[in-house]
Structure formats: C-alpha cells, structure tokens
Amino acid sequence: MTIPAKPVFWRDSRLSHVELRKVADGRQVRYAPHSHKQWSIGAITEGQSTFHYRNDRYRVGAGDLVFMNPGWVHDCNPIDNQAWAYYMMHLDTVWLTKLRFTAGLLPTPHWQDLPTAVLSTGDWHDRYCNVAACLLDASRALLVKQTVLAEFLSDLMHELAKQPIGPDHQAPASLKKLAGYLDSQATEDVSLDVLCKRSGYSAGYLIRAFKQHFGLTPHAYLINRRIQLGQGELRCGIPIAEVALNAGFADQPHFQRTFKRLVAATPNEYRISSIDDEIDTARSQHPGQHAVDCD
Structure with a gap:
C-alpha cells in the first residue's frame, strides 16, 4: 500500500x-x-x-x-x-x-x-x-x-x-460590524444572545443573514478565525498545546481535529516548513536579518 x-x-x-x-x-x-x-x-x-x-x-x-x-x-x-x-x-x-x-x-x-x-x-x-x-x-x-x-x-x-466585474458582495454595515466584533472576541465564548443584542436582529434572521453574506454561521466564522490565529502562532514555532489554548480551544485534541478539518493538514504538518534548512543556512550567513512575521 x-x-x-x-x-x-x-x-x-x-x-x-x-x-x-x-x-x-x-x-x-x-x-x-x-x-x-x-x-x-x-x-x-x-x-x-x-x-x-x-x-x-x-x-x-x-x-x-x-x-x-x-x-x-x-x-x-x-x-x-x-x-x-x-x-x-x-x-x-x-x-x-x-x-x-x-x-x-x-x-x-x-x-x-x-x-x-x-x-x-x-x-x-x-x-x-x-x-x-x-x-x-x-x-x-x-x-x-x-x-x-x-x-x-x-x-x-x-x-x-481586465476581467468582467462581478456582483457586489458587500455585507450591510450592521453585519460588518458584527463580524468585526467576532474578530475581536475570537478566543472568547460569545453567545448568540449577545450577538442579537448588538445587531438588533432575531436569532433566526441573524444566522441566515450572516451566513448569506459571509458564507458561515457566526459560530463557524468564530472557529475559522481561531484557526487563523492558530496558524499565525504555529508559524512562530509556539508549541501546539499552547497554541490550542491561546486560540480559544478547550484542549489540544479539539484544536487538532478542527485544524485538520479546515486546513486539511495537521498542526504539526503545517508548522514544519519545507525550507527549514534553507532558512537556517541563510540566517547563519546573514545573522539578525530574518525576523519572523508572527501575525
């Protein structure tokens, strides 16, 4: 095999x-x-x-x-x-x-x-x-x-x-503001009640409208943001268990399962770059010039 x-x-x-x-x-x-x-x-x-x-x-x-x-x-x-x-x-x-x-x-x-x-x-x-x-x-x-x-x-x-202009996919200001709030609270436990109060929408309408414009429910959007945060920390070499907690997951197994589902690779596979040796060589030749972007 x-x-x-x-x-x-x-x-x-x-x-x-x-x-x-x-x-x-x-x-x-x-x-x-x-x-x-x-x-x-x-x-x-x-x-x-x-x-x-x-x-x-x-x-x-x-x-x-x-x-x-x-x-x-x-x-x-x-x-x-x-x-x-x-x-x-x-x-x-x-x-x-x-x-x-x-x-x-x-x-x-x-x-x-x-x-x-x-x-x-x-x-x-x-x-x-x-x-x-x-x-x-x-x-x-x-x-x-x-x-x-x-x-x-x-x-x-x-x-x-030069390509044809497609339809306007801009979300209403209220939903953009809500997405911004989720971005700022990505590692926190956010309740649907809070989102409804902030937007003035009913729960059902909020979920439908948010998914229509962002392609994900508010919860899925939050999880997606957490994985993005995790990717940033993995690129910086932070241990996986620490990344999981920093990104808002209850434990490492939950983070790993979710990461694999969205990134189609394990956190460890993502963390290991194919050019580690090349970067190490470059750093030895030009010390102090290779700050890592940990965004």
Missing part, C-alpha cells in the same frame, strides 16, 4: 508576505468550508476537483487557476476519489494592495476584492507553476525569488483588472 505524500508548506521569513503549499495527491486532502486572511491563488497541476466559492461551484482541472479573496468562504475537494494535485499560494493583502496601488490599479491604497474566480489560460498557469518551482528551489537566490514573484503578480493583477 502506497503511503500518500504529506503536504509541503513553503515559508521564508525574508518573504513573509507569501506562503506556498504543494499537494501531490489531493485525494487525501478534504476541506470543510473556510476562508483566509490573505488573497489566495491556486493552480491545479493534475486531475480535476470541485471548487466551491461562495454560492458558485466550478469544476476545475489541470491548467486552471483559482482565486480567493480574503474572507470569502470556499472549499476545493476531489471528485469521486480521483487523483489530483495542486499548488496554493497565500499573499498578504497589505503587500498586494501596495503592488496594485503603485501599478495604478487601485484609486487608493486600500484593499479591493478581485471578482475573478477561475482563469483557464495555459500561459498564466505555466507562469504560476514556474514561480512556485522557483520558490521551492533552495538553490535560487533571494533576489531571484523576489523578482520572479513580483513580476508575475504585477502582470497578473493587470490581467485580472
């Missing part, structure tokens, strides 16, 4: 605005609906899968790129246990906003969602895969990685700016 390859997570503290994941056998990877703080871009490299993005569902395959705005709920899973493989890249929105603004693609230096969900153009897919391979290559110089990534994303942002 062949043991499936574990997912590869690439991170480099010198490029703290980007994280890359490589999955060679997606049959073993199943996601519950979730969202990210970052803007994300995936490339299907083999096979096919289903991509559920907000209220839309796409069948995507090798050669397709998929895009996810920060906070937009999605999942991507195998079709009938068929083999598929992919890359997934997460990009810091502050960094990407600056790139878009300086390129003249935003009127102000504030994030704006991108409407495109899927891009089925071989050239863009090939370029993305070349960027991913460059980032994963420990022999490539830092400047080369920075240049290849910035050139690709600058060109891609111009391409996506």
